[in-house]
Amino acid sequence: MQKPSIPKGTRDFSPEEMANRNYIFNTIKSVFQLYGFRQIETPAQENLSTLMGKYGEEGDKLLFKILNSGDFAGGVADEEWAAKNSVKLTSKISEKGLRYDLTVPFARYVVQHRDQITFPFKRYQIQPVWRADRPQKGRYREFYQCDADVVGSNSLVNEAELLQMIDEVFHRLGINVTIKLNNRKILAGIAEYIGEPDRLIDITTAIDKLDKIGEEKVLQELRDKGFQEDALTELKSILFIIPPPSIKKDDSSFDTTWKNNDIILRQLKAILMDSEIANKGLSEIEEILEIVKLTGIQTNIELDLTLARGLNYYTGAIIEVKANDVQIGSISGGGRYDNLTGVFGMDGVSGVGISFGADRIYDVLNQLNGFPAMSEENTRLLFINFGDKEQRFCLPLLKAVRAAGINAEIFPEAAKIKKQMSYADSKKIPFVAIVGENEINANAVMLKNMTSGEQQLVPVDELVDKMNAL
RNA sequence: GUGGCUGUAGCUCAGUGGUAGAGUAGUGGAUUGUGGUUCCAUUGGUCGUGGGUUCGAAACCCAUCUGCCACCCCA
Numbered sequence: 095m096q097k098p099s100i101p102k103g104t105r106d107f108s109p110e111e112m113a114n115r116n117y118i119f120n121t122i123k124s125v126f127q128l129y130g131f132r133q134i135e136t137p138a139q140e141n142l143s144t145l146m147g148k149y150g151e152e153g154d155k156l157l158f159k160i161l162n163s164g165d166f167a168g169g170v171a172d173e174e175w176a177a178k179n180s181v182k183l184t185s186k187i188s189e190k191g192l193r194y195d196l197t198v199p200f201a202r203y204v205v206q207h208r209d210q211i212t213f214p215f216k217r218y219q220i221q222p223v224w225r226a227d228r229p230q231k232g233r234y235r236e237f238y239q240c241d242a243d244v245v246g247s248n249s250l251v252n253e254a255e256l257l258q259m260i261d262e263v264f265h266r267l268g269i270n271v272t273i274k275l276n277n278r279k280i281l282a283g284i285a286e287y288i289g290e291p292d293r294l295i296d297i298t299t300a301i302d303k304l305d306k307i308g309e310e311k312v313l314q315e316l317r318d319k320g321f322q323e324d325a326l327t328e329l330k331s332i333l334f335i336i337p338p339p340s341i342k343k344d345d346s347s348f349d350t351t352w353k354n355n356d357i358i359l360r361q362l363k364a365i366l367m368d369s370e371i372a373n374k375g376l377s378e379i380e381e382i383l384e385i386v387k388l389t390g391i392q393t394n395i396e397l398d399l400t401l402a403r404g405l406n407y408y409t410g411a412i413i414e415v416k417a418n419d420v421q422i423g424s425i426s427g428g429g430r431y432d433n434l435t436g437v438f439g440m441d442g443v444s445g446v447g448i449s450f451g452a453d454r455i456y457d458v459l460n461q462l463n464g465f466p467a468m469s470e471e472n473t474r475l476l477f478i479n480f481g482d483k484e485q486r487f488c489l490p491l492l493k494a495v496r497a498a499g500i501n502a503e504i505f506p507e508a509a510k511i512k513k514q515m516s517y518a519d520s521k522k523i524p525f526v527a528i529v530g531e532n533e534i535n536a537n538a539v540m541l542k543n544m545t546s547g548e549q550q551l552v553p554v555d556e557l558v559d560k561m562n563a564l
Numbered sequence: 565g566u567g568g569c570u571g572u573a574g575c576u577c578a579g580u581g582g583u584a585g586a587g588u589a590g591u592g593g594a595u596u597g598u599g600g601u602u603c604c605a606u607u608g609g610u611c612g613u614g615g616g617u618u619c620g621a622a623a624c625c626c627a628u629c630u631g632c633c634a635c636c637c638c639a
Contacts, residue, residue: 099612102630152637155565195639223639228565230633239639424639451639480597515599530597544599 103227103235113469114459118267118452119220122240125263126218129255131242134217136199138224142191148198148407148437156225158192159184192224196241197407197434197447204245205438213246213443220452232422232454243447245435250378253411253430254385256448260415260426261393263450268464270418271425272394276401277379278408278429280362283372284332284399287365288325296321298402301333309333335361335399351394355383358397378410407431413448417458425454468524475525475561476518477504477539478511487534488527491554498558518544525561 100106107115123133139160146154166187174183193199196219204211220240229235242259244252257273264271285294300315312333313326321329335358359376366372379397386395401412410430417425428448435443459465475495477488488504495502505514518526528540528549539557542549543564552560 099630150637152565156637225638227638228636229631233638237639422639427639449639454639478598510596511598512595513599517599519599526599528597532597540597542598547599549598 101235103229103233105234105236110469111456113471114465115452115456116471117465117469118455118459119238119240121266122263122450122452123218123220125259125266126240126242128262129216129242129259131216131218134200134203134219135221136193136196136203136219138192138222139190140193140199140202142185142189144202144438145191145194145198149194153194156227157194158224158226159188160190160192162187162189193221194225195223196221196239196449197243197431200241200243200245201434201445202438204443205435205440208440211246214244214252215246216242216244218242232457234453238452240450240452241447243445245445246443248444250381251385252446253378253382253413254389256413256428256446257382257386257393257395258389258391260413260448261391264415265392267455267459269425269455269458269462271415272396272418274396274398274401274414274416275379275382276398276412277375278410278412279371279375279378280366280399281375281402283366283369283375284329286369286371287332288321288328290321290325293319293321297329301329302400302402304333304400332362332365332399335365348394351396352387355395355397358399375410382411407434409433411446420458420461422454422457424451425458426450468522471501473501473503473521473523475500475502475527476514476521476523477502477527477529478514479505479508480530481508484508484529484531484534488529491527491529491539491557495558495561498562500558500561525564527557 126133142157142159145157149156170183170186174186177183200217200219204215218241220238222236222238224236227233227235242256244255257275260271260273281298282291282294285291285297288297290297296316296319300312300319303315304312309330313330316326316329317323359380362372363376366376383395398414401414408429409432412429413427414424415426426448428446430444430446432444433441434445435441477492479485479488485504485508492502492504505517515526524544526542526544528542530540533539533551536551536553538551538553540549541552541557541560
């Protein structure tokens, strides 16, 4: 007999886990709907031509490819097998892949269905994505993303709404978070300012490490990559603005964060005043913060110049959410991408979106013991089964209780009472109806509260009201 | 893709070359209408998989897979 197992980086979910996961999904979903987003789904498989080249070279490696059906080997020449060039061979034997995120399939969807879409189009999508990454803490090969995106609107109101949605979702879930905000245009301005406008990626990935390895090592890394000393000196004057982590930690109160943001913005404006693109980015951030302030928000929004995620397609705002009380990677992220549909032949459609990482949010809630004790999915009432006669008496009652919207079940066989009670225990069923000969004669059920142990005789026609009152 | 740690009963783990163990869960009973506490009994393992060293391997060596951790990257 072989030991059953599942592929690396995938997971089974138990009923308890699913109840908790659905709590997360439902919370996110209702917030999405509250803000006017409508749900779509796209296939797990996409054509590789849709996926390849959208996530950079690294991303292509992390794509799961699906072997062609049928005689996939037949059309490949012997020399090509012999060459053992995996990349070239892949294109011959695989034309489909599993989706890597929800944004690119969405872009494809928008272009493909543009005749049916009225802009601005606000859609949400909650589906699994797959990455052939090496699994570790908070990182899986199959995981869910919960995306909300707006396409066809350049207004910064959208960015502000997304920030409020983040605020609302994590407030409802009871997770303390910090929203980090940056803008690709400011980063471009910085690159321009130090005279290396074409090396944006090198610069951002280096300063991304600032709080990990420190200023000296960041500068050294750039020096190794061939940056000139005067460029580095100029960069230093900007790094100086980034508050060191110690200050961020000690005083992250709401007011202080907003004050810090103002200070950073003012200093950046002074330094980057000659850069047109930087000024654009700075005024975007100012406007977003202004709208958010106007509508009220409880979460700290922190300007963070080291935030450089997803540079492959973001063009404006960059958003990332960190849990304050749990050490884990970012639990949400998003941003503005001006021309994602361009690669599918539809120019000039701007989009902005966020993605909630449901699996990481699960891990965070799990560590915080933040899940509701009693799931709404759980059975509330179990009828104990004493035998044929009693079962016949209970079944219509069971039907009536269910008709009233109360999750209920009857133990399907007349097993030992101990067994049936243990069953209720292990399923955390809060109430048990004990119905034997005495109760039938009284036309009543013995209703037992499994937490307190108390029980009382309830006439059958009062059972539903009684259950609703409890 | 690179480097490190790991794997023994459903679960958590002990076992340093000489007969495969505990706790817990499961099942039966003490208690034939009362669970979550207690007591007794009992099921359950090709010691991740494949090879090697040895008279003898769960243990030592090699390979491989899984899980975890760090890097890269990311939700």
